[in-house]
Amino acid sequence: MRTRTADVLVVGGGIIGLVTAWRAAQRGLATVVADPSPGGGAAHVAAGMLAAVTELQYGEQTLLDLNLASAARYPDFVEELTAATGLDSGYRPCGTLAVALDADDRADLRDLHAFQSSLGLDAQWLSGRDCRRLEPLLAPGVRGGLRVDGDHQVDPRRLAAALLRAARSAGADFVRAKAARITCAGDRVTGAELGDGTRVVAARTVLAAGCESGRLPGLPEDALPPVRPVKGQILRLRVPAERAPFLSRTVRAVVRGSHVYLVPRENGELVLGATSEEFGWDTAVTAGGVYELLRDAHELVPGITELPLTETLAGLRPGSPDNAPLLGPSPLEGLLLATGHHRNGVLLTPITGDVLGHVLDSGELPDYARPFAAGRFAGAARREQTV
Amino acid sequence: MRTRTADVLVVGGGIIGLVTAWRAAQRGLATVVADPSPGGGAAHVAAGMLAAVTELQYGEQTLLDLNLASAARYPDFVEELTAATGLDSGYRPCGTLAVALDADDRADLRDLHAFQSSLGLDAQWLSGRDCRRLEPLLAPGVRGGLRVDGDHQVDPRRLAAALLRAARSAGADFVRAKAARITCAGDRVTGAELGDGTRVVAARTVLAAGCESGRLPGLPEDALPPVRPVKGQILRLRVPAERAPFLSRTVRAVVRGSHVYLVPRENGELVLGATSEEFGWDTAVTAGGVYELLRDAHELVPGITELPLTETLAGLRPGSPDNAPLLGPSPLEGLLLATGHHRNGVLLTPITGDVLGHVLDSGELPDYARPFAAGRFAGAARREQTV
Numbered sequence: 001m002r003t004r005t006a007d008v009l010v011v012g013g014g015i016i017g018l019v020t021a022w023r024a025a026q027r028g029l030a031t032v033v034a035d036p037s038p039g040g041g042a043a044h045v046a047a048g049m050l051a052a053v054t055e056l057q058y059g060e061q062t063l064l065d066l067n068l069a070s071a072a073r074y075p076d077f078v079e080e081l082t083a084a085t086g087l088d089s090g091y092r093p094c095g096t097l098a099v100a101l102d103a104d105d106r107a108d109l110r111d112l113h114a115f116q117s118s119l120g121l122d123a124q125w126l127s128g129r130d131c132r133r134l135e136p137l138l139a140p141g142v143r144g145g146l147r148v149d150g151d152h153q154v155d156p157r158r159l160a161a162a163l164l165r166a167a168r169s170a171g172a173d174f175v176r177a178k179a180a181r182i183t184c185a186g187d188r189v190t191g192a193e194l195g196d197g198t199r200v201v202a203a204r205t206v207l208a209a210g211c212e213s214g215r216l217p218g219l220p221e222d223a224l225p226p227v228r229p230v231k232g233q234i235l236r237l238r239v240p241a242e243r244a245p246f247l248s249r250t251v252r253a254v255v256r257g258s259h260v261y262l263v264p265r266e267n268g269e270l271v272l273g274a275t276s277e278e279f280g281w282d283t284a285v286t287a288g289g290v291y292e293l294l295r296d297a298h299e300l301v302p303g304i305t306e307l308p309l310t311e312t313l314a315g316l317r318p319g320s321p322d323n324a325p326l327l328g329p330s331p332l333e334g335l336l337l338a339t340g341h342h343r344n345g346v347l348l349t350p351i352t353g354d355v356l357g358h359v360l361d362s363g364e365l366p367d368y369a370r371p372f373a374a375g376r377f378a379g380a381a382r383r384e385q386t387v
Numbered sequence: 388m389r390t391r392t393a394d395v396l397v398v399g400g401g402i403i404g405l406v407t408a409w410r411a412a413q414r415g416l417a418t419v420v421a422d423p424s425p426g427g428g429a430a431h432v433a434a435g436m437l438a439a440v441t442e443l444q445y446g447e448q449t450l451l452d453l454n455l456a457s458a459a460r461y462p463d464f465v466e467e468l469t470a471a472t473g474l475d476s477g478y479r480p481c482g483t484l485a486v487a488l489d490a491d492d493r494a495d496l497r498d499l500h501a502f503q504s505s506l507g508l509d510a511q512w513l514s515g516r517d518c519r520r521l522e523p524l525l526a527p528g529v530r531g532g533l534r535v536d537g538d539h540q541v542d543p544r545r546l547a548a549a550l551l552r553a554a555r556s557a558g559a560d561f562v563r564a565k566a567a568r569i570t571c572a573g574d575r576v577t578g579a580e581l582g583d584g585t586r587v588v589a590a591r592t593v594l595a596a597g598c599e600s601g602r603l604p605g606l607p608e609d610a611l612p613p614v615r616p617v618k619g620q621i622l623r624l625r626v627p628a629e630r631a632p633f634l635s636r637t638v639r640a641v642v643r644g645s646h647v648y649l650v651p652r653e654n655g656e657l658v659l660g661a662t663s664e665e666f667g668w669d670t671a672v673t674a675g676g677v678y679e680l681l682r683d684a685h686e687l688v689p690g691i692t693e694l695p696l697t698e699t700l701a702g703l704r705p706g707s708p709d710n711a712p713l714l715g716p717s718p719l720e721g722l723l724l725a726t727g728h729h730r731n732g733v734l735l736t737p738i739t740g741d742v743l744g745h746v747l748d749s750g751e752l753p754d755y756a757r758p759f760a761a762g763r764f765a766g767a768a769r770r771e772q773t774v
Binding site: 304307 | 696
């Protein structure tokens with residue numbers, strides 16, 4: 001068994017692990033990332049909406065603040081990333097239009113608008129006619145909508161590629177293997193044994209393995225973060241040059257209780273998402289998932305039927321009990337968390353990097369991240385176990 | 388330029404070209420097949436229904452006779468093929484159930500049944516309840532159906548693999564290149580120049596290039612067979628072991644005027660087809676094609692929604708003016724046709740091999756194939772040109 005030492009071992013090379021490794025390596029910390037295919041993970045499947053305002057949920061105002069703060073950092077973040085790597089992340093400040101397809105949707109969207117306004121968020125109510133003026137391919141039956149000019153997009157695959165290069169350039173080392181087992185000495189995490197036989201001894205270990213973080217071998221049961229897989233199926237269509245621009249901004253709706261959205265990239269890719277399924281670890285693309293996405297998107301923008309369908313894919317979001325991430329020091333010494341980002345992993349990438357950088361510098365969370373402390377469920381988990 | 392001589396040059400290595408090459412090589416004829424990827428073609432996309440009776444069309448009784456004759460040859464054909472190659476073709480004598488989902492469908496299916504009966508074909512009318520007794524996963528609303536125990540299936544990809552090996556074993560040579568140009572000397576076809584620079588000089592050239600047969604360079608305009616591409620999109624689902632057998636036979640219906648069918652393989656593959664689109668040479672899988680197939684199949688067998696969707700694919704059938712194949716000697720000396728099989732390429736593979744074998748022996752079509760003579764549209768085409 002080969003042994004390596006590091007200041008920081010990052011378990012998981014998705015966008016969250018990569019941004020953490022980048023920020024660690026920038027600080028001169030000897031950083032190792034363990035992942036069989038770095039740059040993959042849930043971001044490979046994700047649409048890349050930066051939708052802090054349109055995805056606002058009642059009762060999640062705390063998370064909203066983090067989402068808004070991360071969205072605000074995006075322009076500088078992608079500029080820094082491009083300067084460091086020469087790679088473009090496909091950041092597109094295009095705005096979003098959330099529409100209502102019937103009277104019930106309209107009432108729900110009106111309520112959301114009132115809630116947004118009460119929080120001082122920028123969203124503009126449009127009539128159905130004005131929605132179609134903005135996006136002529138919308139279904140004729142659209143009853144109204146919310147124009148949110150601050151909810152943008154990034155291309156998660158390009159973002160991952162840029163982060164991978166940035167982390168490498170800053171000096172992070174990559175081992176192309178899974179973490180087979182987290183290693184502990186008493187109450188202290190000491191690193192991990194990897195699937196290729198490498199033993200990494202690290203002063204600090206960051207779990208950034210998405211939903212896998214919740215079942216990594218080697219940790220005491222009550223130290224495993226309470227993250228679970230939330231399956232998402234997503235499609236990619238292609239807008240042929242002669243039909244471009246098909247849509248000029250992200251268009252979304254709630255159809256029969258399910259969210260459906262169309263995210264148009266500059267390069268002609270049109271991402272159609274997404275299901276949200278709590279079926280464990282299964283990542284099969286199903287006939288029903290694809291059918292419902294196409295059916296709902298067809299109600300929203302009938303003209304999609306003529307577009308080539310180029311990819312069908314499913315991934316697993318790391319869901320947490322309150323839909324917010326788990327960040328920073330865990331109750332176990334030497335172990336940090338950067339997981340549980342659920343639907344917001346792409347949006348929260350810039351601020352997660354900043355939070356983890358701050359933690360690596362100071363050992364503590366910055367104030368704005370305290371509500372997302374990694375240990376906030378630890379007591380609850382223990383209580384449940386002892387009941 | 389490398390020159391090769393052959394008794395028979397087969398242009399196209401799909402199942403029709405392969406069966407032709409096999410029969411030619413078995414006769415001791417020096418046979419060359421030109422195809423960039425032999426064993427591919429429309430059969431790679433096809434479902435492999437052998438549905439002479441359920442796909443009966445009014446006005447196509449002549450074609451019916453050929454279809455029935457080929458279906459009758461299938462058991463011996465696949466036995467011979469397996470004996471020659473050790474490969475199984477996935478022939479499955481499972482029968483077919485064609486069902487009606489509403490009163491109009493039911494009336495149409497009743498008419499078809501009467502027509503089938505008038506021709507002495509074996510089909511049995513079942514109540515909706517009896518249909519569901521046979522296939523419990525059928526939609527509860529099924530109004531009745533036709534049980535056709537003689538319409539079976541084969542796996543076209545396995546069939547193609549077996550034919551490829553059979554043709555090779557019998558001595559056929561393969562050049563992995565397209566025919567760039569058919570060569571003529573006066574009124575006589577002399578072979579072809581291939582994309583890799585090979586020149587094949589052949590006593591007889593068989594066009595078996597599917598819909599490409601209609602636009603091969605080098606032939607006089609009025610010698611090009613009148614075949615056109617008819618696009619079909621098709622899906623493959625997977626039946627997990629714990630849900631098998633999902634269906635025990637091919638199940639089909641007409642939904643909103645479109646044919647939809649589910650073909651269950653022994654190995655758990657479930658093929659869901661197919662669109663029929665006259666959009667030229669485009670082979671894109673489209674959002675609308677996939678959507679409609681899933682929608683219609685979901686009406687037929689609601690439980691498909693839970694099955695993994697493993698493949699989406701589009702191919703081009705070689706359509707002819709009367710939906711029947713063009714077989715045997717063409718008006719141009721040295722040129723034979725084996726194309727235009729439209730929806731029936733897999734079904735007609737055994738008899739096409741026999742017809743072409745007979746033609747290579749005798750120079751003439753067997754009596755039963757005379758209605759499908761390759762030259763039957765030549766006069767019409769010339770007349771149209773001179774009008």
